[in-house]
Amino acid sequence: MSQDKPIHKVIPPYENGPTFDKCQGDCTKEVNGREFQLSCTVHGTKPNVTISLKAAGKSDITLLPASFETREDGTSDQTVYANVSMSSDSNSEAYTCNARGEAVQGMANATITVTVKSGGLSVGAIVAVIAIPLIVLGLVCFLVFKLTRKKRESLEKLRTQIRTYKPGDATESELSVNKVNLGLFGVMSTGKSAFINSVMFALTGEYHKHADETTDDLMADGIVTKEKTPYHLTSHITLFDNRGLQTYLDDTTQYMDQMRYNVSERIHCPIHVADARGETATNDLNGFLIKFPEEVEKLCGVKMKYVFTHKTDMESNGRDPRKLFQRIPEEDMILVENYTHENHEEDVERSTELLKFILSCLERAKCNIESMDRKEKERKEEQLRKDMQFAPAGIH
Numbered sequence: 073m074s075q076d077k078p079i080h081k082v083i084p085p086y087e088n089g090p091t092f093d094k095c096q097g098d099c100t101k102e103v104n105g106r107e108f109q110l111s112c113t114v115h116g117t118k119p120n121v122t123i124s125l126k127a128a129g130k131s132d133i134t135l136l137p138a139s140f141e142t143r144e145d146g147t148s149d150q151t152v153y154a155n156v157s158m159s160s161d162s163n164s165e166a167y168t169c170n171a172r173g174e175a176v177q178g179m180a181n182a183t184i185t186v187t188v189k190s191g192g193l194s195v196g197a198i199v200a201v202i203a204i205p206l207i208v209l210g211l212v213c214f215l216v217f218k219l220t221r222k223k224r225e226s227l228e229k230l231r232t233q234i235r236t237y238k239p240g241d242a243t244e245s246e247l248s249v250n251k252v253n254l255g256l257f258g259v260m261s262t263g264k265s266a267f268i269n270s271v272m273f274a275l276t277g278e279y280h281k282h283a284d285e286t287t288d289d290l291m292a293d294g295i296v297t298k299e300k301t302p303y304h305l306t307s308h309i310t311l312f313d314n315r316g317l318q319t320y321l322d323d324t325t326q327y328m329d330q331m332r333y334n335v336s337e338r339i340h341c342p343i344h345v346a347d348a349r350g351e352t353a354t355n356d357l358n359g360f361l362i363k364f365p366e367e368v369e370k371l372c373g374v375k376m377k378y379v380f381t382h383k384t385d386m387e388s389n390g391r392d393p394r395k396l397f398q399r400i401p402e403e404d405m406i407l408v409e410n411y412t413h414e415n416h417e418e419d420v421e422r423s424t425e426l427l428k429f430i431l432s433c434l435e436r437a438k439c440n441i442e443s444m445d446r447k448e449k450e451r452k453e454e455q456l457r458k459d460m461q462f463a464p465a466g467i468h
């Protein structure tokens with residue numbers, strides 16, 4: 073019986089001895105992260121050799137199950153594998169593959185230097201890099217969706233509140249009216265009609281040109297709204313559009329007349345509409361606002377509210393009506409970009425602001441009506457007292 077002779081055939085292109093990843097001689101390898109797999113192969117062995125792996129100067133690395141590929145000539149290609157975790161001390165480490173056995177004439181080594189790519193990411197890091205933005209994006213979308221829905225719900229709530237509004241409903245006191253009149257006043261072309269159309273749109277969600285607004289053609293004619301015109305927001309709330317003043321320097325009698333009008337169409341909350349974009353307009357308006365609201369209160373017994381239009385323009389020029397007109401309490405004013413024929417894509421926040429402002433005007437109207445009712449009652453009592461005083465004796 074002839075004994076098998078140890079052979080180690082050199083199978084091109086590999087030389088005798090172990091090889092790392094098909095690399096011969098002084099091998100180097102770049103990896104993306106600190107965790108990677110190493111494999112070391114000894115080709116054409118018979119009998120089998122013993123293979124071990126170790127990091128330079130350290131103990132042996134635990135190997136995964138080896139693979140054997142038997143060739144036609146009876147020799148094998150032996151490969152060992154190991155999952156290696158490089159220490160964080162350095163970015164480069166050398167590994168040695170050691171084969172022992174007759175097929176490698178006793179012992180043979182191969183060395184590989186593994187370098188971690190700078191900025192390279194491990195598989196975990198790559199997954200994190202992809203997954204984290206996706207999770208954040210999902211969260212942001214979810215929050216935006218929730219917020220949008222909440223905003224829409226709050227707009228719908230306001231719409232219902234205004235649609236079902238009846239003066240005096242929510243108070244103990246009985247008011248003398250069952251319809252509230254809000255009146256828009258101001259210099260021409262400041263956006264009074266556009267404000268009415270904006271409020272109608274905010275309430276209904278449908279844009280129509282209820283009140284005629286200034287266009288280039290109409291501008292040639294000067295003032296567009298020629299007379300007091302009612303627009304019914306609901307069966308209990310009417311918005312009155314008015315003819316604009318030529319300038320703030322005009323005699324304000326016209327303004328006062330519009331405000332008092334006749335008793336059945338008495339304005340319960342005057343709303344002053346201003347476009348404060350220009351310096352001149354602002355200065356004139358400032359002078360006007362110093363004396364006018366007081367006069368209105370004295371003569372008509374009502375307190376006003378204030379609308380400043382062209383919000384986008386004002387903000388982009390850093391002009392803030394809260395700072396320009398400090399005499400006006402903040403809660404009495406709204407800075408708004410009116411919806412216009414050219415630009416009326418629904419903006420839930422803008423519509424919400426508009427309706428909140430209308431609710432605050434209704435609240436103001438209620439106070440004004442209560443105050444007017446009180447004065448009227450006092451006047452009647454005074455009249456009665458006088459009548460009693462001067463009534464002929466015996467008619468008491």
Ligand SMILES: Nc1nc2c(ncn2[C@@H]2O[C@H](COP(=O)(O)OP(=O)(O)OP(=O)(O)O)[C@@H](O)[C@H]2O)c(=O)[nH]1
Pocket residue numbers: 259260261262263264265266267284285286287294295296297298314315316317381382383408409410411412413
């Ligand atoms: N961009 C922008 N345009 C506005 C705004 N408010 C009004 N407008 C436009 O400005 C022009 C004048 O607005 P109107 O609503 O007609 O002004 P008015 O005060 O009713 O004018 P009179 O009826 O003439 O007194 C119109 O072309 C409106 O569309 C606003 O806030 N932003």
Ligand SMILES: [Mg+2]
Pocket residue numbers: 264265266284285286296297313
């Ligand atoms: Mg008008």
